[in-house]
Amino acid sequence: MNLEALEQLLQDTKANAEQAIAAADSIDALRSAESKVLKGPLADALKNIKQFDAADRGRAGQSINAAKKDVQMLFADAQTKLMSADVASERKKSADFDPTLPPPLKRRGAFHPVTAVQREVERLFRGLGFAVVGGPEMETEFYNFEALNIPEMHPARDSQDTFWLTNGWLLRTHTSPCQVRAMQRFGPPMRVIAPGRCFRYEAIDASHENTFFQLEGLLIDKDISIAHLIAFMKLLLRQVFQRDVEVRLRPGFFPFVEPGFELDMSCAICDGKGCPTCKRSGWVEILPCGMVHPNVLRHGGIDPHEYTGFAFGLGLTRLAMMKYGVGDIRILNSGDLRGIVHPDRLQGERIA
Ligand code: FA5
Numbered sequence: 001m002n003l004e005a006l007e008q009l010l011q012d013t014k015a016n017a018e019q020a021i022a023a024a025d026s027i028d029a030l031r032s033a034e035s036k037v038l039k040g041p042l043a044d045a046l047k048n049i050k051q052f053d054a055a056d057r058g059r060a061g062q063s064i065n066a067a068k069k070d071v072q073m074l075f076a077d078a079q080t081k082l083m084s085a086d087v088a089s090e091r092k093k094s095a096d097f098d099p100t101l102p103p104p105l106k107r108r109g110a111f112h113p114v115t116a117v118q119r120e121v122e123r124l125f126r127g128l129g130f131a132v133v134g135g136p137e138m139e140t141e142f143y144n145f146e147a148l149n150i151p152e153m154h155p156a157r158d159s160q161d162t163f164w165l166t167n168g169w170l171l172r173t174h175t176s177p178c179q180v181r182a183m184q185r186f187g188p189p190m191r192v193i194a195p196g197r198c199f200r201y202e203a204i205d206a207s208h209e210n211t212f213f214q215l216e217g218l219l220i221d222k223d224i225s226i227a228h229l230i231a232f233m234k235l236l237l238r239q240v241f242q243r244d245v246e247v248r249l250r251p252g253f254f255p256f257v258e259p260g261f262e263l264d265m266s267c268a269i270c271d272g273k274g275c276p277t278c279k280r281s282g283w284v285e286i287l288p289c290g291m292v293h294p295n296v297l298r299h300g301g302i303d304p305h306e307y308t309g310f311a312f313g314l315g316l317t318r319l320a321m322m323k324y325g326v327g328d329i330r331i332l333n334s335g336d337l338r339g340i341v342h343p344d345r346l347q348g349e350r351i352a
Contacts, residue, residue, distance in 0.1 A: 001051050006060055010067040013042050017071045021078045030082065034075040042068060113320040114213050114332060117240065118195050121215055121314070124239045128232075130191040130217070135178035137197055138169050143177035147299040148256035156255050161201040163210075171199035174313055175216035176256060179292070182218060183300025188307045189221035195316060206276045206328045207284065213316035220292065220302065220309030226259070229289055229310035233263055236314070237287070240323060246272065248283060257290025257311060268322040277327050284322060286315050 001009075020033035045064055052060045091097055111119070122132050135143075150156045160173035178194035186192065195215040202208055219228070230249070237245045245265050252262035265286050267278035274280040289312035294304035317332060326332060 001045070001048075003052070003056050003060060003063075006045060006052075006063060009041055009045060010063060013037060013040065013067060014070060014074070016040070017074050021074060024078070024082075027079060027082055030075060030079055034072070037071055038068065042071070112332075113324045113326065113337070114317055117320045117323055118213065118215065118316055120240060121236065121316070121319075122193065122195065124236065125191075125193045125217070128191070130193050130219075131186075133178060133182055133185075133192050133194050135172070135175065135181055135194055135196060137172055137199070138165065139172040139177050140169055143180055144170055144172050144174075147180040147296065148176055149293050149295045149299075150255045154255065156253075163199050163201050172196075173200050174198050175214040176311070176313055178216050179218050179256070179311055180296060180300045183220070183297070183302055188302050188309075191219045193217045204330065206330075207279070207318060207321075209317065209329045209333055211333065212318075212329070215314040215316045217289075217312045217314065218292070218309060219311075220297070220307050222307060224291075224308045224310060226291060226310075229291065229312070232310070233287055233289060233312065237265065240319060252288050252290070254288060254290060256293050256296045258293045260290035261288065263287035263289060263312075265322060268325060269327045275327065277321070284318055286318050286322065288313050 017034075017037045020037060021030065024030040024033050042064060046061070049057055049061055049064075092099075110116070126132065144162075145151070145154075145157060162173055163171040165171070175194050175196050175198060178192070178196070182190065182192045182194065193215055194217075195213065197211060198214050199211055200208075202210060204210060217232070219232070234247075237247065247263055247265050250262050250264070252260045254260045262285055264283040266272040267275060267282055267284050269275050269277045270282070272282040274282050278284050289310065292309040292311050297304040297307065297309070317329060320326065320332065321329060331337070
């Protein structure tokens with residue numbers, strides 16, 4: 001046999017396959033037709049490959065294998081179609097089938113920018129061995145303040161104006177209560193992140209809302225140092241922005257970390273020149289962090305002489321603003337995102 005004859009044989013085989021598929025009315029019939037077609041002249045040609053000239057054997061083998069794959073695909077497609085037709089006809093037979101109902105709605109749209117960034121950060125940290133946990137939005141004073149080394153009358157309570165509830169509980173002012181909850185739940189060593197909504201009774205402006213999202217991170221193990229903290233923070237920002245972002249690290253005071261830092265990023269709205277979003281400073285507070293205070297470890301039942309750790313409280317809503325160039329936080333809570341974020345910019349995050 002030569003290559004020309006082989007070409008004809010392959011075309012005939014495909015035509016046979018198509019005929020057999022058209023004639024098959026059940027999955028069993030399809031399967032037996034497939035095995036017949038594959039075992040026919042196609043298999044013979046492969047078995048007798050030596051009948052081709054040595055120079056043509058390579059091409060002949062490739063063509064036969066490609067045709068075999070095509071035939072298998074034809075049968076696989078036919079099988080899928082037959083199966084869904086079976087399911088549909090079964091459904092039609094059932095008593096509660098109502099042909100007058102509209103078809104199911106196609107899901108359209110994209111995730112909210114904050115959700116998109118949250119999922120991105122979650123993906124990164126999951127890959128680094130972190131568990132994603134949640135915590136209650138309605139919190140106790142103990143977890144929101146006391147367990148975080150902020151006793152009653154401590155001036156740090158004033159920096160987070162609180163919505164108090166009538167039952168003595170409060171709406172959590174940050175995601176940091178998840179720290180001690182996670183310590184009590186998992187014990188050391190541990191790595192968790194806790195994204196969630198926070199509430200503060202404060203004046204609203206371009207970068208402050210009374211409801212916003214943070215993402216807490218906590219890593220506790222033996223010999224954890226500031227070097228680990230900084231490496232993780234750099235990785236986080238590089239992953240979200242896909243480039244090195246200009247940041248500045250300055251001392252920051254939070255009673256639950258020692259030492260504590262404020263990590264600010266150059267304002268992406270004005271390129272660091274100064275605008276209402278960054279209060280004309282050129283910098284946006286985005287990622288406060290530090291080494292977990294020994295008192296907090298103790299509240300979580302962890303011996304601070306044996307374990308150390310770092311924690312951070314990423315401002316997720318502000319991060320979304322920086323990533324998607326949204327100059328006013330109120331737009332993100334408004335529910336009308338037209339014109340600010342084109343769905344194509346939410347790469348890989350389309351719902352549909
Ligand atoms: C805290 O809430 C600390 N719990 C963060 C922390 C965690 C520090 C772990 C150390 C260790 P702060 O109040 O600065 O810190 O808020 C953290 C971030 O949340 C801010 O940098 C900012 O990005 C964001 N944020 C705070 N208040 C608002 C607000 N009203 N609207 C929008 N974002 C806000």
